[in-house]
Amino acid sequence: MSELTTPSKYRQRGFSAVEFLVAAVVFGIITLGIFSAFSAVQRSYALARQLNEMYTVLSACPEIDRALEYNSLSDTANCSPNNTFLRENGLTGKRSYTPVLDVVQTNDPAFVASGDVLKNVPDSKIIDVTVGFPDKKTRPMELRMLVTRNGVGQQ
Secondary structure, three states: OOOOOOOHHHOOOOOOHHHHHHHHHHHHHHHHHHHHHHHHHHHHHHHHHHHHHHHHHHHHHHHHHHHOOHHHOOOOOOOOOOOEEEOOOOOOOEEEOOOEEEEEEOOOOOOOOOOOOOOOOOOEEEEEEEEOOOOOOOOOEEEEEEEEOOEEEEO
């Protein structure tokens, strides 16, 4: 039967209730998927930004320590010139990272393990720099350096 010869009681106008329900469920699933993807991207961006901030703090430490005199290099050396960053996403205030320095003479058996490859470098100091996340839930970033009277090496 063609539409012209079909009685008017069989002609459809609009959607049925079942079609509308199926469309609403499909739309909800698509919306939920898009929202989940957006949230995952937002979390990844926040983590990447924090890692970048921590790396900035960590990489500033060797530059400052290179400028210090070898004899004055200790755990209290200034290692945080760039450790404060503005918060994003409309949050006010700043986020700060506090690097921790651990400076040890290579000839100090109490602090340098016997199997450590840096143990046998004479007249040197080992500097371990650690920068942790403010939330303290994630493993901190670390940098290990060997400072001799003649220069700096990184590991």
